[in-house]
Amino acid sequence: MKLKEAAKTKERLTGGHRLCSGCGAGTATNLIMRASKNPAVVGCATGCLEVSTTIYPFTAWEDSFIHNAFENVAATISGVEAAYRSLVKQGKMDEEFDFIAFGGDGGTYDIGFQSLSGAMERGHNMVYICYDNGAYMNTGIQRSSATPKGANTTTSPAGKVIPGKQQYKKELTDIMVAHNIPYVAQASLFKPQDLLRKAQKAFETKGPAFINVIATCPRGWRSRAEKGIELTKVAADTCAWPLFEVEEGKWKLNYKPKKKKPIEEWLRQQGRFKHLFKKGNEHLIEEIQEHTDQRWEYLLEMCEKD
Amino acid sequence: MIKPGDGYKSIPKGGLILEGGNAKRYNTGGWRTKKPVLDKDRCINCHLCWAFCPDVSILSKDGVVSDQIDYDHCKGCGICANECPVNAIEMVKE
Numbered sequence: 001m002k003l004k005e006a007a008k009t010k011e012r013l014t015g016g017h018r019l020c021s022g023c024g025a026g027t028a029t030n031l032i033m034r035a036s037k038n039p040a041v042v043g044c045a046t047g048c049l050e051v052s053t054t055i056y057p058f059t060a061w062e063d064s065f066i067h068n069a070f071e072n073v074a075a076t077i078s079g080v081e082a083a084y085r086s087l088v089k090q091g092k093m094d095e096e097f098d099f100i101a102f103g104g105d106g107g108t109y110d111i112g113f114q115s116l117s118g119a120m121e122r123g124h125n126m127v128y129i130c131y132d133n134g135a136y137m138n139t140g141i142q143r144s145s146a147t148p149k150g151a152n153t154t155t156s157p158a159g160k161v162i163p164g165k166q167q168y169k170k171e172l173t174d175i176m177v178a179h180n181i182p183y184v185a186q187a188s189l190f191k192p193q194d195l196l197r198k199a200q201k202a203f204e205t206k207g208p209a210f211i212n213v214i215a216t217c218p219r220g221w222r223s224r225a226e227k228g229i230e231l232t233k234v235a236a237d238t239c240a241w242p243l244f245e246v247e248e249g250k251w252k253l254n255y256k257p258k259k260k261k262p263i264e265e266w267l268r269q270q271g272r273f274k275h276l277f278k279k280g281n282e283h284l285i286e287e288i289q290e291h292t293d294q295r296w297e298y299l300l301e302m303c304e305k306d
Numbered sequence: 307m308i309k310p311g312d313g314y315k316s317i318p319k320g321g322l323i324l325e326g327g328n329a330k331r332y333n334t335g336g337w338r339t340k341k342p343v344l345d346k347d348r349c350i351n352c353h354l355c356w357a358f359c360p361d362v363s364i365l366s367k368d369g370v371v372s373d374q375i376d377y378d379h380c381k382g383c384g385i386c387a388n389e390c391p392v393n394a395i396e397m398v399k400e
Contacts, residue, residue, distance in 0.1 A: 003353035007366035015362045015379030016329035021337060022383030026360030053329070056321065057308040060329035192357035218383075226384030226397075229358050 001035065001196045009034045010062070017060035018052040022225030024215030024232070025049045025131045027189050029102065032129055032211070035199035039063060040098040041080050045073035045107030048138040048217075049131065070111040074119035074128055077101040081124045098203050099126040105146035106136040109172050120179045120208045127202045127209045130172065133217035141220045145170040148240070149291070150284055151272045153220075158275040163284055168291055176210040177246045183209040185245035189216070190233040194254055198245060214241045222271020231269060238266040239296040244303065253303040260296070263289045307331070330379075334361065338382030340397040344373040348394035355386035355395060 012033035019026045025048060033040070040063040044050035050067065053060040068076050077099050087093040101119075103112050108130040116128060135153050136142040143156040149168045152158040156165040173186045183205040185198040195213065202209035214235060216228040223231055235241035236255050240263060243255040264285060267273040276284050307328055308317055318324055344355075344364075351371055356364045363380035365372045387395040 003357050004351075004366075004369045007353055007356055007369060007371075011327075011362055013362065014327040014330045015376055016332040016334055017361075018332075018334060019360060021360075021381035022385055023360050026362075027358055027385075030360070030362055031357060054323075055329075055332075057323055058329040058332050059323045059325075060327065062327040064326075189358070192354070226388040228360070228383065228385050229389050 001193065001200060003192060006031070006034055006192075006196055012036070012040070012062045013053065014060045014062065016058065018055060019048060020217075020219055020225075022216070022218045022228045023048070024133065024189055024217065024228055025104075027229070028129075028131050028195070028213045028215050029053075031192055031195050032100075032199040032213075033063075035196050036098045036100070036203050038096045038098045038203075040100050041066065041077065042100045042102065043068050043073045043077045043080075045101070045103035045112045046070040046138070047104035047107050048133075049102055049104065051138060070107050072115050073101045073103050073107065073112055074126075075115040077126050077128075078119040078122060078124040081126050099124070101126060101128045103128070103130050104136075104138070105130060105132040105134060106138075106144045108132075109146045109170055110144050117179065120176065120181050120210065123181075123207050125207055127199075127205075127211070130210070130212045131215040132172075132212055133215045133220060134169070135217075135220050137217045137220040146172070149288055150267070150276050152275060153272070163275055163281055164273070171295075173210075173212045173244075176212075177249075179208075180249070181208045181210060182206070183245070183247055185211045186241070186243055187211055187213040188232045188236055188241060188243055188255075189214065190229050190236065191243065191255065194243065201245075201247075220272065222274070223269055227269065231266075234261070234266050234269065237261045238263050239292050240266045242296065242299055244299060250306040251299075251302040252306070253299065263292050333378045334381055335378045338377075338380060338400060340382050340384065340399055341377060341380065342375055342382070342384070342386050342395050343398050344371070344375060345394045345396070346373045348392050349373075350392055350394075352391060354389055354391065358385050358389050360385065
């Protein structure tokens with residue numbers, strides 16, 4: 001979808017929501033909702049997006065919205081979808097709907113993982129969107145399994161004892177591919193056309209679809225608000241957040257940087273990695289670079305094979 | 307929409323919000339310290355600012371980006387000015 005065409009679609013997430021200035025989740029949600037052609041039933045797992053778009057008595061959603069606990073958005077939306085199918089079967093409904101679940105990385109990678117895995121396995125006709133900002137930002141920056149190695153968070157504080165988070169992030173997109181669902185994609189904000197196309201494809205897919213989109217968090221990443229989109233490009237150029245999609249088991253790379261940049265460029269612009277540049281921590285950057293290279297090689301291999 | 311002082315009896319059952327998208331009536335423009343100003347002469351109508359705005363504050367009508375920015379909701383993050391390929395947007399102190 002061209003951006004000019006997309007601009008003619010209806011606004012589904014309105015202004016007046018209270019996400020932070022420069023939050024990537026606002027951009028992602030606005031674009032994804034515009035790609036949907038039908039009225040939607042939306043659910044949000046507990047997280048920034050949920051609490052800041054639905055502060056009573058306001059809602060920023062033009063569509064039906066269901067509140068959820070942290071762990072069960074996929075279960076809720078799959079239940080709504082099942083009820084809808086039953087109503088259609090009984091002849092009580094014939095309109096088409098999109099069923100969309102939104103979750104942050106905490107509500108998707110960690111706490112909501114079992115309900116997500118179950119919903120995908122049962123094959124509901126729904127779309128799950130994870131906006132990954134790499135920590136529990138809503139409660140004040142606690143580490144999640146999506147937090148990259150070395151990041152300073154309140155539960156993996158960089159100091160004398162440990163230099164930030166000690167583990168690498170979990171590759172959730174790959175785990176969703178292993179569910180053998182029809183469509184899985186990893187998207188980014190700096191390519192809005194690509195994000196719109198992926199969202200459109202996910203909505204058109206019969207059966208479960210999953211999109212993992214990186215969302216900048218200026219508060220948690222300790223980055224400047226205006227760099228929100230630029231940082232997602234740096235993430236793609238350094239291969240820290242590659243863009244790919246897996247359709248019916250076929251891997252496809254969507255963005256190949258002209259020249260792969262060193263991981264320092266991604267780390268340097270964020271305050272959460274500041275301590276990695278202190279003397280004595282050089283080996284950590286080397287380790288992260290090595291891990292990123294391995295991951296990139298693996299992706300290239302998977303995409304070339306198909 | 308429920309307002310303070312309305313009393314509990316006027317709250318819809320289950321605390322539902324019966325009107326979609328009423329957050330439009332809540333202004334977040336006061337968060338801003340700098341506001342974006344769009345120079346239409348330079349603008350190439352690429353719509354990148356429209357796509358990137360987290361607050362849906364860059365408006366587009368009939369496929370043309372408007373220089374009337376929604377200052378009621380713009381939080382002044384500066385993403386539009388930073389991403390504009392022709393530097394048509396400037397952040398001006400309020």
